[in-house]
Amino acid sequence: MTETRAARSPWDEMRDADGVPRPASEAVLGVIDRLGVEELHARQATAAADILTMGITFTVYSDGTGIDRAWPFDVIPRVIEAGEWARIERGLVQRLHALNQFIDDVYNDRRIVADGVFPADLLDDSVNYRVECQGVHPKFGVWAHISGSDLVRDSDGTMYVLEDNLRVPSGVSYVMENRAVAKRAFPEVFARQTIAPVDAYTDELNKLLASLAPEGVTNPSIAVLTPGIFNSAYFEHAFLAQRMGATLVEGGDLAVQDDDRVYMRTIDGLEPVDVIYRRIDDLFLDPEVFNPESQLGVPGLMRAWKAGKVGIANAPGAGVADDKVVYAWVPDMIRYYLGEEPLMPNVPTYRCQYDDERRFVLDNLRELVLKPANESGGYGILIGNRATDAQLAAQVESIEGDPRNWVAQPILDLSTAPTLIGDAIEPRHVDLRPFILTGETSYVTAGGLTRVALPKGSLVVNSSQGGGSKDTWIVDLGAQWEDY
């Protein structure tokens, strides 16, 4: 059971530099050693069969047709010690507080601009800024109720926030499904250790959504709005609705009437909807206001929301802070709105719209990761030291043509976790997406979705591009939280 190590060792999540298991990983690594690869394989196969019959799938698009694939799962969990996790949790809560104040501010008073902390032109140029949302005051001043920040760990062990996903982040259902599968795969470890449960999420989400109901509504009717079966995250939409006892609706199921309320079409006529957890993009929400071609949305929905007749999570326009350029200002936002120092560091980010930073980027392309400002799912990313000359040349052209759309970051040496690959256990790069709920109070999932890049050396963890996933264990060793 040996793990090969690259010349310059990335941080291993489960063992220290000398190969000694980290305290929180000791138990599970011990079990894995005892089981041997063959038994591990058997458990992996059982897990895969579970996933298939449970119908845990995601959809991949290729040549215009969607293919339903079983969710790729690696049976070896990724372990984080509870003390470290508690610090990360505090950092994420703090970050989302600042981000929400920022969103509320830019759609209302724009104090941060007036005070010279944030440049006005960034808002005017942002493809995610919605003028239609100006002057709206959602409950609690919160816009991004559900977010899924991507965290990565560099070779020195520092955990960074890589991006804030504030629009319609997905993956939380797989956190719960992975746990269900992992419990069957490693019952002996769960029996012996304190591993934080993850199941509470849907209940917390339900409470958060209920709190967004219009004033005076006591037993709100909650709907999850999905683009439909062809969306890659449809499985998750159904899963969440099912867990919360909410109604899973498509745009065609909803109608806004003259009283500005939203209704569902039922076998007994129209029934009111008080809160919508929407899993469709802003621009498709309401054809009367945004994309008039949208078949996914509901005409009049923005009107109902602005009139306070329906709660929408995440609020339309929340994506303005989910932008790889705006990202660079998050530490400043934390200081500005909260008067605190950031608890979780940002990855250093170069903004190509500024001449000096762009010059640095163009001079150091091979040492940087280039990211388009407004893409998700890992699309459009270029890793400098892996690109061909032709790709780099094209990149220079893209940056010069639209500098506002590009940022660059140093190439982090993503941490690895032991992963079952064929007949061996090999290190593979991982990231982590915890989910943060923000309303009157905050909640962070215990751990989150660990995504793993399965091809050797790959840094791309997106499931749409060959990524797998692992269960994430927050292990409480019952001691010294502060001196991890």
Added chain:
Amino acid sequence: MLLSRVADRLYWAARYIERAEDTARLVRAHGELMADLPAHVTTRWEPLVTVVGSDAQFERSLDGHRSQSRSQSQSRSQSQSQSQSQSQSQSHGGGSTQLPADPRLGEGTEMAVASFLVSDRSNANSVISCVIAARENLRTTRDTVPRDGWRTLNDLYLYVSTEADRGRDRRVRERFLNRVIADSRKLDGVLATAMTHDEAYVMWRLGRALERANMTTRVLGVRAAEVLSAPHAVIGSNGGGVVIDDGADELDGAHGEIQWMGVLRSVQGLQMYSRAVRGPIEGPSVVRFLLEHDRFPRAVRALLREIRRALAELPDPGVPLDAVDHVEAVLRESASSSTDGAALDDAMDSLQVAIATLDRRITDRYLQVGP
């Protein structure tokens, strides 16, 4: 509270899985019937295609296969009349060497029909297509249906997707059909015991019952009418099936009882029929049992009762209930047709038209996602 769209998908999920189950049972019963008949008697498989209403499509699917083989190039109706005339000439020739066609013809037809009904994805009514369609419908109502229910259907889907093409061999096919039937029953069991019996569940029951009623009329209209029409179908006319005369008629005459058992088995009714009737298996009484019995769950009258009960739990069922009244009226009129094949065929056609109208009323009232 039930969304019209979800109601629609539950209703169709139920109809499709019921159709898969019923078709599986039909093919299984026919295979059993084949085994009971003497080896030299060729039983025709083609009528099964008519039962599920896919004749035209079957023609098209055969055209592809038959292009190499001249002896099999006739359309269904042609080969039907041909096999009758051949049987007549055969009755004079006597010996098996005189069999008009390759002895494997029966087997070839069986293979073609069985594959068409079971594993042909281009046939929208095949078992596999129905399982896929049922799953697609249930997949989009996952928030309404208990998880075990979805899992049962998804399991069956995975099974049929990998196994359907192996079902050419009769024994393998039987195992396959058994699985489809058992899983469809299991799904009903899961929903009955784990799902709140709310409007969503009522839509499921409604879809099941309507499809089942439809299938019973189809089996009667095609298979039963065929056996009734056979020259010696009335059991008494050839001495209760004891005397076997030498010739074409032996299939339909002497083996009448076995044929009627086959009809009953296609709707899982043999044992309950015997219990209810406590007498010989006679055509007219089989027909009456499958139409009129008000407690046998695949008899049309009992199914209308179930549909009525289900509708009564839905809001404002007036118009669909009127349509049920109409189906019952047509059912009463069909009572006189239990001895005459052609009349039975016609009566079942009328019954199917009335059931189709009921389906439209249900759709208009509950399932249409209007503006």
